[in-house]
Amino acid sequence: MITVSGLTHYYGNRRAVEDLSFTIAENEIVGILGLNGAGKSTTLKVLAGLVIPTAGTVTVDGTDLVAAGAEFRSRIGYLPEDPPLYKEMTVTEFLLYVGQLKGRSAADVLARLPAVLKTCQIDQVADRVIGELSHGYKKRVGIAQAIIHQPRLVILDEPISGLDPKQIVEMRQVVRALGKQCTVLISSHILAEISETCDRILVLNGGRIVASGVESELAAAAGTQGTRVTLQLRGSREQIEGALRHVTGLQSSNLAEEPGGLWKVHVALGADHRESLVAALVTAGVGVRRMVEDESELESIFLGLTQGATA
Amino acid sequence: MRGIFLVARRDFAAYVNTIWGWVILALALLLDGILFNVLGMKGNALYSSEVLKQFFYLSGGVTLAVGVFITMRLFAEERQTGTMVLLEASPLSDAQLVAGKYLSAMMFIVLFQGLSLYMPAMIFVNGKVSYEEIAVGYLGMTVLASAGVAIGTWASSISRNQILALVVGAVVVLFFIACWMISRKSDAPFKELFSYMAFYDKQYAPFQEGKINTEGLAYFGSVTFAFLLLATQSLSARRWE
Structure with missing residues (x-):
């Protein structure tokens, strides 16, 4: 110790x-x-x-x-x-x-x-x-x-x-x-x-x-609690938007079309509801090719903490 | 003690396991040999004891110079290469670190002295001197070098780079050598003080003649102790910055 x-x-x-x-x-x-x-x-x-x-x-x-x-x-x-x-x-x-x-x-x-x-x-x-x-x-x-x-x-x-x-x-x-x-x-x-x-x-x-x-405790302290993920999906815009409406704690989403009928989607969740996000997409028939937690999350927590402390 | 020998052994190995250690030894022996040949054995009719005295006079200066030259790296190089932190983060005390470094340089000096033995040995070809005279001369040369090494160790402990350490060490040693000159230009009581402090004239001269100078042993011992203590204090001060 x-x-x-x-x-x-x-x-x-x-x-x-x-x-x-x-x-x-x-x-x-x-x-x-x-x-x-x-x-x-x-x-x-x-x-x-x-x-x-x-x-x-x-x-x-x-x-x-x-x-x-x-x-x-x-x-x-x-x-x-x-x-x-x-x-x-x-x-x-x-x-x-x-x-x-x-x-x-x-x-x-x-x-x-x-x-x-x-x-x-x-x-x-x-x-x-x-x-x-x-x-x-x-x-x-x-x-x-x-x-x-x-x-x-x-x-x-x-x-x-x-x-x-x-x-x-x-x-x-x-x-x-x-x-x-x-x-x-x-x-x-x-x-x-x-x-x-x-x-x-x-x-x-x-x-x-x-x-x-731990990271979630720091996020709470910084007031940036939640999870941000980026997904690569296959499906129509309507299918994806429809599925996202059923996701618990969804704060925001942003869709961008990619070549080959794919979509890059940025999603902000109020808490760590990644399982329900994937479940909603799969249930709606959307193909989930990749999901990555945004690397900048800790960065924003860190900036929130240090800026808050110096203010 | 184990830690002191560990540091001393590594540093001594750093001298002899690199080409530079042997280059320094070779150059110092070459210089020593040339000086002995040109100045020490000049003239045709010299007593053997006179030749031996000349050898110790010249060799003492070369040994002192080698001492200052090799000590510049002791701490300054560790700082330059970033390895000082290994020593500072070790459980060894600052005094042990200084003692280990000083010992490594003295081991190198003893190696140099050992390799210079052929010069007094040559006197036996055409002359006669006692082994005791040679032993006393080498004792004097060792304590003289010890003072120079201690000054160099201190200079290295306060310097960020080796060149600065060499300059600081050389200036201080030159001051101690020049004390005989300063004493001639001074009035009492400084005249006696500077005369006493003079490395060569006052303290080392009797050793060259084969006489054990206990006052000189005490003096060189004191200078060695004082500068090693200063080096220790210099290392300790960095922890309190």
Whole structure:
């Protein structure tokens, strides 16, 4: 259990974060969302033990950051946005070094190494020199160094930045696998990514937490509760409009014709009534070829929360 | 202690596992050899002890320069490459990090000194010196280099890049070397103070003659400790920014 209470940090006279309080349960994956300058990096640095907070307490399983000092850092694994790697070392040499640096014996690290390599999907490059690896592999080696000493909390700052789509999918698998082993805190500016991989989201604005919860709770807090979906349908305009009239909680719909007798339809629902939407369409004889939740939904929630907080 | 040796071992490996470490060693040995040949063995009728004294005089300067040169990378390179966070996020204390880095540079200095042994050994071809004189000279050279390495470690700890670290380290070392000159231009009590602080004239000279200078050992030890302490404070200060 990670407990942050009244966390405040100033850089000189400039306030970076103020009175942050939250808890993270064991094996929970929590995302931190915020605009540039919202205080995300400062929060992560404090939790990683890199910066001593001006005020407030941070405890991991009851061990206090300031009181425990250097020992506290052995409980944390940290991956900054640019993975810190010694590029002249092989992956195995590097992980063996970092594991020992974090206080583990060489035998301990060697015993844990195969599982870490597998979790991070880097077992096939274990003997390669880090400098020769692709950006995606380097990111994963960065995660491996953050977990090699079996920390209680792993902090990942922008873990998917600079990755291609294939690497992003693989990284999601890695993060989900991490969540089974330890508590994970992720900071990302890619809203969909936070939504995809995290159990809970903390929204920071102006150095304060303005909302916390799962996506639907954030939507409620932002006043943008509901679901927006885009469908690709086959049928006549009359059939589709007739079916939509029977959908519970329909707020708005927008039809656009596409080639091949298809329709692209944007639908806004007051709540998550996607099953009844599909049922109504199918009952009316409309062919449902695809339904996708609008990616901009979290974005609008986020903007609603941050604009509301600054207003 | 395990953490200190771990950092020292990796950093020492970073010196010797790259071409640059060996290039620095080769250039320093070349410079040392040329200086010894041209200046140390000039003239025909020199006593062996005089030749040995010249060797330690010249080699001391080269060792000091190597110390400042190799330490510029210790922390500044870690900052430039973004790996400093690995050390800062580790459970090692700032003092342990500084000690590990300092130790790695001293291991490199000892390697350099080992490779320079052939020069005093050459004296045995046509002359005679005692092993004790050589050992005392190397002891003096080691403590002199230790002070230079500590100054370089501190300079690297406060610098964002290696060039700046080299410049800061070199300026401070040159100041300590130039203290003998400053003392000549000063009045009491600064005259005595600067004379005492002079690396070469006052503190290192007895070692060149094969005499163990306990005052020099204490002085170089103090300079080493003071600058390593400053380096530690510099790292700690960053956590409180």
